[in-house]
Amino acid sequence: MDAALVSGIVFGCVVCGAVLGMVLNIKLPDHHLDGDSKDVVKLVMGLIATMAALVLSLLIASAKTTYDTQETEIQHLAANIVQLDRILVHYGPETEDARALLRQTVAIVIQRIWPKAGTANLEPLPARGGADDFYDQIQDLSPKTTPQRYLQSQALQITEGLAETRLLMLEQLDSSLSLPFLLILVFWLAILFLGFGLFARLNVTVMTALLVGALSVSGALFLILELNQPYRGVMQISGFPLHNALTQISR
Numbered sequence: 245m246d247a248a249l250v251s252g253i254v255f256g257c258v259v260c261g262a263v264l265g266m267v268l269n270i271k272l273p274d275h276h277l278d279g280d281s282k283d284v285v286k287l288v289m290g291l292i293a294t295m296a297a298l299v300l301s302l303l304i305a306s307a308k309t310t311y312d313t314q315e316t317e318i319q320h321l322a323a324n325i326v327q328l329d330r331i332l333v334h335y336g337p338e339t340e341d342a343r344a345l346l347r348q349t350v351a352i353v354i355q356r357i358w359p360k361a362g363t364a365n366l367e368p369l370p371a372r373g374g375a376d377d378f379y380d381q382i383q384d385l386s387p388k389t390t391p392q393r394y395l396q397s398q399a400l401q402i403t404e405g406l407a408e409t410r411l412l413m414l415e416q417l418d419s420s421l422s423l424p425f426l427l428i429l430v431f432w433l434a435i436l437f438l439g440f441g442l443f444a445r446l447n448v449t450v451m452t453a454l455l456v457g458a459l460s461v462s463g464a465l466f467l468i469l470e471l472n473q474p475y476r477g478v479m480q481i482s483g484f485p486l487h488n489a490l491t492q493i494s495r
Contacts, residue, residue, distance in 0.1 A: 251466035262432035265441025305470035322485035329493035358483035
């Protein structure tokens with residue numbers, strides 16, 4: 245979902261709800277807006293406001309957790325890549341081809357997720373790619389000493405961990421807000437602002453307050469959608485850890 249587009253639509257729906265409430269305030273007969281009617285409507289508005297506030301707060305917390313998890317995984321991925329390269333260096337010169345393939349694979353991943361121009365390509369890499377070839381090269385090494393056997397074992401273990409982390413990151417990409425959930429939430433917000441407009445007098449102060457409120461709720465949804473898409477948009481996760489790792493393993 246395009247976060248800016250969705251939040252703009254939400255803002256429009258909420259404002260339309262408030263305007264409709266003001267129109268109803270003028271059009272409805274007086275007995276629809278007497279004291280008893282106001283009490284009932286305010287109780288319903290209170291219920292909807294509580295549900296909407298609770299859902300928004302939970303969605304923001306969940307989206308922030310998802311974002312932080314992805315950011316941490318990128319950092320761990322970068323640290324493990326550097327550690328793997330150091331292990332291969334200590335193993336010996338026979339790992340030069342594997343190290344070159346590691347650098348190539350990391351560079352491809354960086355280009356796909358953080359391209360210099362264009363949109364990030366988050367589709368999974370081909371089933372048989374550089375990562376598999378790299379694993380085969382490590383597995384085909386013929387250690388001659390006990391330290392080399394230990395280093396090969398460590399390299400295979402870290403490589404398996406890198407593959408697991410990569411797959412986990414791909415699984416976590418599909419965490420955007422579902423459309424039915426979003427529609428219900430927008431409906432609640434529109435009804436809530438309709439209630440605000442129903443008992444409001446049309447003046448600059450009221451309109452300003454309603455616009456600020458509409459901006460606030462649409463901004464909250466923008467934040468939720470942006471955090472749920474950590475590799476796209478304004479709040480994209482930084483690729484610095486992997487760029488730094490690539491610089492270190494290129495030495």
